[in-house]
Amino acid sequence: MTHPDTAGETLTARQRAVLDAVLALMVERGGDVTMTAVARRASCSKESLYKWFGDRDGLLTATVRWQASKVRxxxxxxxxxxxxxxxxxxxxxxxxxxxxxxxxxxxxxxxxxxxxxxxxxxxxxxxxxxxxxxxxxxxxxxxxxxxxxxxxxxxxxxxxxxxxxxxxxxxxxxxxxxxxxxxxxxxxxxxxxxxxxxxxxxxxxxxxxxxxxxxxxxx
Amino acid sequence: MTHPDTAGETLTARQRAVLDAVLALMVERGGDVTMTAVARRASCSKESLYKWFGDRDGLLTATVRWQASKVRxxxxxxxxxxxxxxxxxxxxxxxxxxxxxxxxxxxxxxxxxxxxxxxxxxxxxxxxxxxxxxxxxxxxxxxxxxxxxxxxxxxxxxxxxxxxxxxxxxxxxxxxxxxxxxxxxxxxxxxxxxxxxxxxxxxxxxxxxxxxxxxxxxx
DNA sequence: GCAGAACCGTAACGTACGGTACGGATACGG
DNA sequence: CCGTATCCGTACCGTACGTTACGGTTCTGC
CATH class of the missing domain: 1.10.357.10 (Tetracycline Repressor, domain 2)
Structure with missing residues (x-):
């Protein structure tokens, strides 16, 4: 179940920082991106991750979109x-x-x-x-x-x-x-x-x- | 910990059949290759899988090698x-x-x-x-x-x-x-x-x- | 026919992780 | 100063899966 809209472009600075943390984790630790690791790396709670991105899939999708929006x-x-x-x-x-x-x-x-x-x-x-x-x-x-x-x-x-x-x-x-x-x-x-x-x-x-x-x- | 030699070419017909089952699982179910699924698909026990290939990594490595040996x-x-x-x-x-x-x-x-x-x-x-x-x-x-x-x-x-x-x-x-x-x-x-x-x-x-x-x- | 090995099926264990709940802290409007 | 909202940190739960253990069955050599 993907979150309704979070994957779009209305992201707060805090949320963008979270997605950058996901990218950093992907680069340095490979596909081993766990919700706990993201929360620790981004200094946020898992509860916030779920509130902002719905579930793990939503977080990853938002990360991909976020990176794509940076490459244009x-x-x-x-x-x-x-x-x-x-x-x-x-x-x-x-x-x-x-x-x-x-x-x-x-x-x-x-x-x-x-x-x-x-x-x-x-x-x-x-x-x-x-x-x-x-x-x-x-x-x-x-x-x-x-x-x-x-x-x-x-x-x-x-x-x-x-x-x-x-x-x-x-x-x-x-x-x-x-x-x-x-x-x-x-x-x-x-x-x-x-x-x-x-x-x-x-x-x-x-x-x-x-x-x-x-x-x-x-x- | 990879098994010593099983990844080579000394494979019994039974073991080759197991590796073919792994390949079939990879094709039709994607990366979702679990030891239980392999055992069920190949009609063998998990104990045999571990005896033959050491651990999951050994099984997957042997599978890759096996497929490579078939493509020449x-x-x-x-x-x-x-x-x-x-x-x-x-x-x-x-x-x-x-x-x-x-x-x-x-x-x-x-x-x-x-x-x-x-x-x-x-x-x-x-x-x-x-x-x-x-x-x-x-x-x-x-x-x-x-x-x-x-x-x-x-x-x-x-x-x-x-x-x-x-x-x-x-x-x-x-x-x-x-x-x-x-x-x-x-x-x-x-x-x-x-x-x-x-x-x-x-x-x-x-x-x-x-x-x-x-x-x-x-x- | 029999001892032993190999093997199948399944149950059990430990761990890792996705997801949830909760207490405490900070910020803010009134 | 108080109520509310947001959020952090952490503890907790359920499940899935890797791995091990074990009873029962088939195969093999003698």
Whole structure:
């Protein structure tokens, strides 16, 4: 039984602090998030947790929503779209996304949602998808389509082109991190991977002068 | 405390049947795998479970190893490597891998390993990585390198080329399935995606006549 | 046929945790 | 200063599950 409205955006500062405590516990102690531990960590009583969030499921759902509301980055503007601006937008998007999915918070939250999806028919996975994978699609696809209208890239299906870009950027990073691989992405590696993936994407879908030389897509 | 040796390959038929029961439970009931449920499903006593596998962790580890030992598919031969044979090997590899990662057993097992990686410092994730991601790397990379020696593809770093191929094939499929997205991959879609990803890869890394036309990489 | 081992089914135990109840403390309106 | 509301800390309850123990049954070697 989920609490009626608490998962939305009307959260007091105290409640937001509680959700941050849940996130911290997820990161440092894994899925071992018990109500007692949350109460102790947030210095609040269990009674308050139940009053504010209904039950454990409501607390976790609110936590996922809370984190999702914090990640919303700005849109990528589509004005002055020449080849360089498109490439820059794609690189910035890719670097930002790589930074997000390799952050400890994202890893812990995805692990939690996946484990809960397996254990019960929970909706945490759907929330993660809606605020992660699908939300970024709605933000990037307009950029791709603007690029197509400007004659810089060519594709029939925006969704397919977007998924190809996601694959080139993410590769096997996420699954390896989720399974505990010590794959450390430093800022400079993220920047390099973002540029490589973008140039590979433009090599596949770009028209004429947007496609980079072969040397830029290898390493 | 893990049992000394039971996780290896010296398993009786009875024990293998028990592990298959665990797999079946994981698939149909998610991570809700309790010792009582396993005992009932496998028609054995809990005492036997503890004698054979030590404790719950040993049982789960043995299950992961058991499934891994069943997935080993044949190698892709590197003889008679012309452009068509290389493309065919890559497509067959990609289709097989897509079929594996979208199978209910793989999804359930990865969910379980990821959840356990989050909850404790368990080694299930490492086992999955060693038998999944890294094992297929060791099987496909020789094919890529043979293609390079035959002058069909060009790259500096085999690992980077391999990861690019993985990204083009898998895209966001695995994370979406793990999070519960109802992304159904029928055999014909798998075949089409495998061909598309292979042609995209050859377009990026191929030399001369191996690179397909633009129309083959779009949709 | 028999002793002993292996095993099944089930009962029992201890613990961990979700959820609830309650006493005491603090803040606030009147 | 008093009544009320909110909240903290903690004790408590019921249940689920990992683990152990035990009686009864089947299998195996001699």
């Amino acid at each position: 980055a700005g849109n990528y503007d589509r004005t002055r779209l020449d080849a360089l601006a498109l490439r820059d937008s794609l690189i910035r998007f890719a670097a930002n996304w790589l930074a997000v999915i390799s952050s400890p918070t994202s890893i812990a939250l995805n692990r939690f949602a996946i484990g809960e999806t397996g254990a019960r028919g929970g909706n945490l996975g759907a929330i993660m998808l809606a605020n992660g994978r699908f939300a970024i699609g709605e933000r990037l696809k307009p950029v791709l389509e603007a690029g197509r209208e400007a004659g810089l890239v060519a594709f029939d299906d925006t969704e397919i082109a977007f998924r190809t870009f996601l694959g080139l950027v993410g590769r096997d990073v996420q699954i390896r991190l989720l399974l505990g691989d010590a794959l450390s992405l430093r800022a400079e590696e993220i920047e390099r991977d973002a540029a490589r993936a973008t140039d590979q994407f433009l090599s596949l879908y770009g028209t004429g002068r947007t496609a980079p030389g072969r040397d830029k897509i290898n390493a | 598919a044949g190698n892709y031969d590197r003889t008679r490597l012309d452009a068509l044979a290389l493309r065919d090997s890559l497509i067959r590899f990609a289709a097989n891998w897509l079929a594996v990662i979208s199978s209910p057993t793989s999804i359930a097992l990865n969910r379980f390993a990821i959840g356990e990686t989050g909850a404790r410092g368990g080694n299930l994730g490492a086992i999955m990585l060693a038998n999944g991601r890294f094992a297929i790397g060791e099987r496909l990379k020789p094919v890529l390198e043979a293609g390079r020696e035959a002058g069909l593809v060009a790259f500096d770093d085999t690992e980077i080329a391999f990861r690019t191929f993985l990204g083009l094939v898998g895209r966001d499929v695995q994370i979406r399935l793990l999070l519960g997205d109802a992304l159904s991959l029928r055999a014909e879609e798998i075949e089409r995606d495998a061909a598309r990803a292979t042609d995209q890869f050859l377009s990026l890394y191929g030399t001369g006549r191996t690179a397909p036309g633009r129309d083959k990489i779009n949709a």
